[in-house]
Amino acid sequence: MTKQLILASSSPRRQEILKQVKIPFTIKIPDVDESQIVTDDPYEKVEQLAKIKGSYIPIENDNNIIISADTVVAFQNKIFEKPKDKEEARAMIRDLSGDVHSVYTGVMIRSQEKEFVFVERTEVEFWPLSAAEIDSYIATEEPYDKAGAYGIQSVGAMFVKRIVGDYYNVVGLPISRVLRELKGF
Numbered sequence: 001m002t003k004q005l006i007l008a009s010s011s012p013r014r015q016e017i018l019k020q021v022k023i024p025f026t027i028k029i030p031d032v033d034e035s036q037i038v039t040d041d042p043y044e045k046v047e048q049l050a051k052i053k054g055s056y057i058p059i060e061n062d063n064n065i066i067i068s069a070d071t072v073v074a075f076q077n078k079i080f081e082k083p084k085d086k087e088e089a090r091a092m093i094r095d096l097s098g099d100v101h102s103v104y105t106g107v108m109i110r111s112q113e114k115e116f117v118f119v120e121r122t123e124v125e126f127w128p129l130s131a132a133e134i135d136s137y138i139a140t141e142e143p144y145d146k147a148g149a150y151g152i153q154s155v156g157a158m159f160v161k162r163i164v165g166d167y168y169n170v171v172g173l174p175i176s177r178v179l180r181e182l183k184g185f
């Protein structure tokens with residue numbers, strides 16, 4: 001029997017990535033309070049949030065497979081989620097400027113029989129950025145619905161000098177690992 005994939009995410013980027021690999025899926029949006037996870041460890045944070053999001057969606061039959069994810073940016077000992085305003089976005093990009101940070105995405109894959117959770121990390125290096133570059137970027141809509149206040153897939157691409165790891169992990173869904181793990185379901 002064919003499996004029915006359900007993406008438990010409101011993120012348009014995660015939807016786009018899954019569409020790109022031409023797997024049919026439906027969307028259900030988890031309504032969870034992300035602030036309930038209080039930890040200084042980015043790995044633990046995305047792992048736990050992916051689990052909470054994935055567990056929120058009910059499994060209706062044994063064909064259902066649910067995929068959920070959570071992404072954060074980690075720089076030194078700080079975790080950057082979505083900036084709440086312009087000042088926070090500016091502070092995040094300033095911190096990331098001229099330095100290397102990590103992007104962590106936690107993923108949960110869940111069926112009636114089993115569940116599997118994993119975390120991927122991608123290293124991203126930013127060019128040193130001028131105050132004018134940062135100001136013109138935070139004046140756009142782009143930073144505000146993205147962890148770390150930038151989108152590598154959009155205008156934020158101009159900040160990126162180098163990455164090590166899966167590009168799609170930065171955008172919010174490490175698709176090649178997801179596809180590999182799905183074979184076990």
Ligand SMILES: Cc1cn([C@H]2C[C@H](O)[C@@H](COP(=O)(O)OP(=O)(O)OP(=O)(O)O)O2)c(=O)[nH]c1=O
Pocket residue numbers: 008009010011012013014029030034053069070071072073082103145146147148150151152153156170171172
């Ligand atoms: C670093 C980075 C993050 N992001 C996005 C991916 C995620 O959508 C978002 C991090 O927020 P998340 O809380 O992981 O996800 P979400 O709230 O957008 O969606 P949902 O919880 O419903 O699944 O940041 C980019 O689009 N590009 C980037 O370069």
